[in-house]
Every structure is written in structure tokens, then in C-alpha cells.
Amino acid sequence: MIWLEFAIMQRALIGCVLAGFLMGLIGVFVVRMRLSAIGYSMSHGAFAGAALGVATATNPLATGLLFASGTALVIGPIADKARLHADTITSIVFPLNMALAFVFLTLAPEVGLSSQVANVLWGSIISMTNSDLLYLTTLFAVTLAVVYFVWKELFAIMFNRKLAEADGINTKPFVYLIIFLAGVVITFSLKLVGGLLIYALLFNPASTVLQFSENMRKVVIASPLVGMATTVTGLFVSLFFDLPVGSCIVIVSTIVFGVALLLSPKRRRKEENEK
């Protein structure tokens, strides 16, 4: 029994480390490429998809991925061309995905509010399987390789997409690469944190670190570390107080962001900088 719990704990811990790191890393690109609306919509798309997976007793990962990519395919071009304001997109897509998710969850009467439904909603540490960890590890390697090899393109696009184009970079494939990676990372981290809260993990570490650093390279190194630290801390808080792990992670990461906001040298100097 002890041994079983140890194995569960071990998987949860590894899952937290990987998911926290990946969400923190990909979040920097999502935030700085102004893809927040897409990231937000994909998070809840993945949630709705996972709910469908639970309701139909298929693999929630597959349906989550399907919905996340579907959302990206529909929203991507709209946001890309700035045909609609980001706020408009999120405020229309968020309720739709929520509505779908709740319909799917109630469509499965014999499942009811079973543990699987709860997992999709708030995440759970016992849900991590060995294959989940394998997926996350693969994703970890792929994402690191992408960031390393196409760093200069990503960096230029984060600075200014139009200027990157003017410098001879074809920006579209790189933007869609980040959208795609974000969708996959979100989906594979969903089980741990839950669909209602996953977005915080994408956004908070990057926003925290951006309060401090004026060097993008440092931001890209620090944000995944902050993401990792908050998921792991959240995990232990959840175990200690016996609370849902997703909520604990999000609360920890929000506290970290709040503290960063208070301590940020950027904020303190900001008044002087602005005319």
C-alpha cells in the first residue's frame, strides 16, 4: 500500500515538474507573441474535448487534443489577421467551450460526477499514468529542441512580427508552430491541473518573470523554472491540506505573481520612465 502510494506520488511529482516546466516555457512565447487569446481559447477547448472523451468513454487526451487544435485552426487565422480583437475572441469562445464541456459532462449519466469528471475539472495527482509521463517527456524534448534551434526566429517575432517579416523571416510557420506546441502542452498537462485552471499555468510564470528581467534569454530560462517550482509547491500544499491539486497550484502561482508584482523593480521605476 505504502509502495503503491509512493509510485503514485512519484508520478505526480514527475508530472508536476514536466508540466510546470513546459507550460512556463511555452507561456513566454504565447504571451510575447500576443497569442494569449488563442492560448486561452485552446485551454478551454482542450477542456471541452477532454469532457467529451470522458462522456463517450474514449481517450480524453485524444479528444482534448482534437478540440484544442480545432480551436486553434478556427481562432488562429482570425487572431492572426487581427480581424477581431483578442478580448472579443476570448469572450465569445470561452463561454462556448464551457457550455460544451458541461453538456458533455452531463451527457454521461452513469459517469455522473465521478472521479474522471472531477479530474477533467480540477485535475488530480492520481490520474498520472506512465504513458502520460512518457508523452510529457517526449514533449519536453521536442519543445526544448524547437526553442533551441529556431530561437532567433522566435525572438525576432516576439519583438515585432512585422519587423521580423521586414528582415526576411517568414513568420507564419513559426507562429503556428508555437500555437500547435501550446495546444499539445496544454492538453497533456490538463489531467494534472484541470481544464478550468490550466490557463493560469501558461500565463502566470511568464508574467511573473517578465516583471523582473530585461533580457529575453533570462526570461526564457527563468519562466519554466518558476512554472516548475509553483507546480511542485502546489502539489505539496495539496497533499498537506488534502485539497484539489489544480487549485493549489493556481493559488501558489498567483501568490508568486503577486509577490513579484510587489517586488518588481520595473514597477517601481515605471513612473519615472513614462512621461
Next chain:
Amino acid sequence: MPEKAIITMENVSTVYEGESRPAIKGINLTINQNELVYVVGPNASGKTTLLETVNGLLPPFKGKVTVFGLDIQKNGKKIRCQIGYVPQDFMVKPGEPYRAIDVVLMGRYGHIGFLKQPTEEDKQKALDAMKLIGIEDLADRPMGKLSGGQQQKVMLARALAKKPKILLLDEPFSNLDPDSRGQIPLLITKLHDEQDLTTMIVTHDIHHMLEHCNRVIVVTGGKVTFDGTPEQALPLVENHPHTTSLKEEHHH
């Protein structure tokens, strides 16, 4: 010297997405190698649209733009590696995580192959460009914490670090102080001559126009309404209330 056409526009009209009225229309223009052209005209006349149609950032609705004899819409990526572009009023907000040297180095990215990182040589070229403009001491400063004029100089250094064959500069001197307003246009003219560049500069400053070029294009209402020497252009420009000032009222 034989005249070699570098930029040609044939009956070009550009319409912004969601608009029905073209921002520039029926433009026919040929710019030869080593020509230094100043583009002047009132606000909203289409100067910026013209430059961004030349480098292909805006697709023409009608007509064809060729650069180095190639269709810019089909070969944009390749051609833009050779074009140093300084956009109008480009400003980085305080707190953005980019240092000045990072921004200048980005100018070289088009020359560095896919999956490759900037080399020491690229970094040296970026630093040299900053030195040329006289801002090497700003290299490690965060871009957002530089003044408007300093940021404008960084953007110029970025364009020069590219070692371009074409320069497209959109009001590149608008934030500069009187000293720099004297020196930097002179420097650009010198580089233009030394490196046999082809240059288009949008300005509202008649003094620059008179001193530094041999060809002026006046854009009014989306059309080229004049194309000739600065002396001929002077009466046209002087009569226009928008173009006479040094854009002081735009400074915030």
C-alpha cells in the same frame, strides 16, 4: 554610369484589408541603382503605404512591384534580407525584455541560415553599425528605456547592420535633436554613395530634402503628383501647410 532599375512599380494600387478606397493608386515608378530619393507629402497621403508596398509587407491590390527584377510578392523573403527598413514611429515600451544590441543584431537574422545562430562576426557587425551611428554605449541598455531619439538611432543601426543594398527609411530623423539631425542624414548619404545603395527616405523636413538628394517624389492623395529635382519640388512643398514644419507638434 549605366542606369539599372532596382525598384519598379507598374500601375500599383494598395488597398488595406477592410477598406474599399486604395491608400495608393496607379503608381508607376522606377528607381535606379544608387538613386537617393526623398518622398514627401502631407499626412495620410500614402508615403508609408508606398514603402511597405515596395518591400512587400503590403500586397498590391493591382499592378506589380519588382525589386532586383523579381516579383516582390513571390520572392519577398529573399529580397527583404537585402532591404534595410526603418518603420515610422517605432517605439518599444519600457519594461520590454530586449536590449539595444539584441534589436540591432536582429537586422542580421535574414542572412543567418535556418537553424543557425548568430556568429561572432554577426555580433561584430551589429556593434560596428552601432558605432557608426554613435550609440555603441547603449548596446546593453534595455531598448524600452531609451529615449525616442535613441530608439530611432537603434532602428537605423539595425537597418545598417544588415549591410543592405536598399534602404527604405520612414521618417527616420523625426525624433533626433538638431545635432543628430545634421549628422545622421549626412552619414546615410555618405553610406549610400560609398556602398552604392538605392535609398528611399520619407521626410517632412525640407532642409534634408534640399541638401541630400537629387530626386524628390511628392505623394498626394495616394498618387505621385511630382517627380523631379529638389529645387523644382521646393515651391510645391513649401506651399503645403503640412509639410513645412519639422513635425514638432507630433512630439509627445
